[in-house]
Amino acid sequence: MSMSKTSKKLMLRLAFLVVPFVILTLVVLDSKSGGQTGGGAYDLSGLIYGLVLFAWIAVWMLWMLVACLISKTPPDRNMYLxxxxxxxxALVAAYFVTPQMF
Known part of the structure; x- marks a missing residue:
């Protein structure tokens, strides 16, 4: 069973969101632990990583929106949408992951 071209594109582009989201979420959650690595709950590094998480999701969403607008075929448009x-x-999930920012 082979995957279609659209499915391969979908998985590749989704990886650009999922992998950084997981890494940055783990870093932000580790900063709340009070351990040696992350620091305290209101540590500046947690705020910076949280902002990086939001910025990465925003850039990724902009990339998907532009790709949706310039795509030529309806299946590609639906995929990007x-x-x-x-x-x-993911943006809403990031809001709940980084509550110390708000």
Whole structure:
């Protein structure tokens, strides 16, 4: 069973969101632990990593929106629109992951 070209594109572009989201989320959550690595709950490094997380998601969403607008085929447009909506979900999830920022 082989994957379609659209599915491969979807997985590749989704990886650009999922991998940094997981890494930065783990760093932000580690900063709350009070351990030697991350520091305290209101540590400046946690704020910076949280801002990097939001910035990365915003750039990724902009990339998906531009790709949706310039795509030529309807399946590609639908794929990029779904990825953009996944970005909105990731933005909301990032809001709940980094509560010390607000």
């Amino acid at each position: 779904k990825l953009f909506l996944i970005g909105i979900v």
